Amino acid sequence: MVRWNWGQDSGPGAEVLGDITGLCVGDLGAGSARHPAHLAVHHQPARIIAVDASPAQHSMAQDLYGHLTPRLRLVHRDVSRHLYATAGAYDVLYSVFGAVDFTDPRALLPAAAAALRPGRRLVFSTLGHHLGGDPAHPDVQHTEIGAKTSDGEAATMRRWVLQEQVWTKLLDEAGFTQITTETLPAGDGPRAADTLLVTALRH
């Protein structure tokens, strides 16, 4: 099942991608590849490419869904590098709290535009505000968030939590049009958060 909200339990589903039958689809920061595996099995894309830079996530994806090759292809690479290497190859790109959240959008969004065919669609869900409640940034600024290395060591990583007009401006500058944003409300619980669901078409 594909859900876009932070709780992964309500709101719109795969229909936000449009009809992907026969299309080339990419998941940017696919993690264990649960979403692209579902789409590969239930939605008949020509192929779906799940990209993730994490060795641990890529390995888990291979264990869980390697048998879905060749309709599902698992790529262990940084998404921006992958997207520039596949210019004009994609019909649909999406990210569910994936690489779009954790990569400088001034680098990633132009790479996504380069990889999409003209008129084709980018969809992503991202945090509507910081976990804990602090508001999203009103400009292009990252937040250092706590993380753990694969050895369990404390670390930090960058997350871009931006207001919707900031995403809209970045998308426009990167070559996207017909940009829409929708806020999906948080559920219950201490780590609940609003989701910003964004869609745009490549010029």
Ligand SMILES: C[S@@+](CC[C@H](N)C(=O)[O-])C[C@H]1O[C@@H](n2cnc3c(N)ncnc32)[C@H](O)[C@@H]1O
């Ligand atoms: C919070 S997880 C979400 C995974 C998946 N979309 C899901 O909903 O289950 C974010 C994923 O994005 C990946 N990621 C972040 N930045 C990336 C980048 N620049 N290139 C490739 N993968 C990236 C991380 O390795 C991680 O697996």
